[in-house]
Amino acid sequence: MKFMRIGDVGAERPAVLDAAGTARDISGIVADIGPDTIETLTERLAGVDLSGLPALAVEGQRIGAPFARPRNIWCIGLNYSDHAAEAGMPVPSEPIIFSKPGSTLCGPTDPILTSPNMSKIDWEVELGIVIGTPALDIAPGTAMDHVFGYVAANDVSERVWQLERGGQWMKGKSYPSFCPCGPWLVTRDEVPDPQALGMELSVNGEVMQTGTTATMIFGVAHIVEYLSRFALLEAGDLIVTGTPPGVGMGKKPPRYLQNGDVVEMSIEGLGAHRSPVRARV
Template identity: 60%
Template sequence: MKFLRLGPVGTEVPCVLDAGNTARDISIIIHDFTPETIPAIGALLADVDLSTLPIVEQDGARIAAPMTQPRNVYCIGLNYSDHAAEAGMDIPAEPILFNKSAATFCAPNAPILFSPKMTKLDWEVELGIVIGKRALNITKADALDHILGFTVVNDLSERAWQLERGGQWAKGKSFPNFCPTGPWIVTPDEVGDAAALPMWLDVNGGRMQTGNTNTMIFDAATIVSYLSEFMVLEPGDLICTGTPPGVGAGMKPPKFLKIGDTVSLGIEGLGSQSQTVVALEGSLWT
């Protein structure tokens, strides 16, 4: 099943794509995809005939983030073996965890905001995990039962803030609109364990990242189980699981985003997204 939200800011309509990829309005069943409603989605939709629900026209419609703002956004660093090789770093023995402000969460095609204080704005195509029900101290075998689905994320980063300003990585990861997410959340029954999904990212039409989730060091189930050892994972929490090679910081010489650049990215089966870098002053945030 694919969940998405369509419509203007503040009036988004929760939808499910049917077998023909037609968007069906499910607001009569669930008012929106929120941390509070996500645990009930499966039961509420289990016996619904989607063909009986209203069609929402997709052509020209704004694609919103596929759920409302999560309570938490967690990230796993250096989680692709080929990216670790690109960075010249050792394979981590345990997942490297850091936080990204939940306020970074935005629609998949929202603009990338460029602050005049930025100098090294970088891109990262990533597989996102959306938690479906509360998890604490769960096993790897049980992890998929706690996952609502998978999505596409661009884990944008200001490398100078992240690596040259001291302290936590969060400061380079948490600017507004630094987490475009979507277009869909795709449930595990369609994706499986997401262990072999091709992924890509282009800047201004040129291919920068080509990867596959089969080079992830820690897979989705391992990550969810591992994080649940240290914290409660709540419904709607988003976990960004790392990026394959081809980030700007890893190029020789390094390459970073500037105003006017376009970034397009996607993961097979999970859809694609596109953003344009715009000046912060006078820009739209959604």
């Protein structure tokens, strides 16, 4: 199944795509898609004739993040060896973990917001994992049982704040709008091999990143099992899993986002983003 949320900020209606690709309103079955409902979401829809549900217009409507604000957004750093090389950092022997606040989550066409204090705003196309059932100290080999599905995500970063201001990476990852996601949350059964997905990102029509999840250092199952050793992964949590090379700080000379730029990105089977960059009012 492919889930999405359509409507203005704070008034999104949950929807599922039917076999013809029409968005069907499921608000009569579930109030929203998120931490409080995702664990039983597919069960509630089992046996429902989707064609009998109200159709929702998508064209001309805002597409929200495909799930409501998660309790946690977990991030894996330097998870592609060629990205580690362009960053001038060693390939990690274990996953590097950091986090983003839930307030960074936004839709795939929402603006990436900037402030006058920013000077090195960067992009990172990433595969996102959405947790379906809680995971803590899970047994090896059971990780995928806890995965609800996948989403295309952009781990936007302010590199000065991340790398030049001391402290943890989270400082440069936490501004509102710094985690565009969507347009769809695609259930695990529709992505038979999450380690074989093509990914691409462009800025103003110029391709910056191309890659595949096949080159991840730590795959989806390993990441979920590994994180569960250190923290409770809760239903609805998002895990963004690292980016292939081609980020702005790796360009020669470095290139960063400016107000007025448009970031477009896609991951095979998970849909596409088109995010304008603009100053926060």
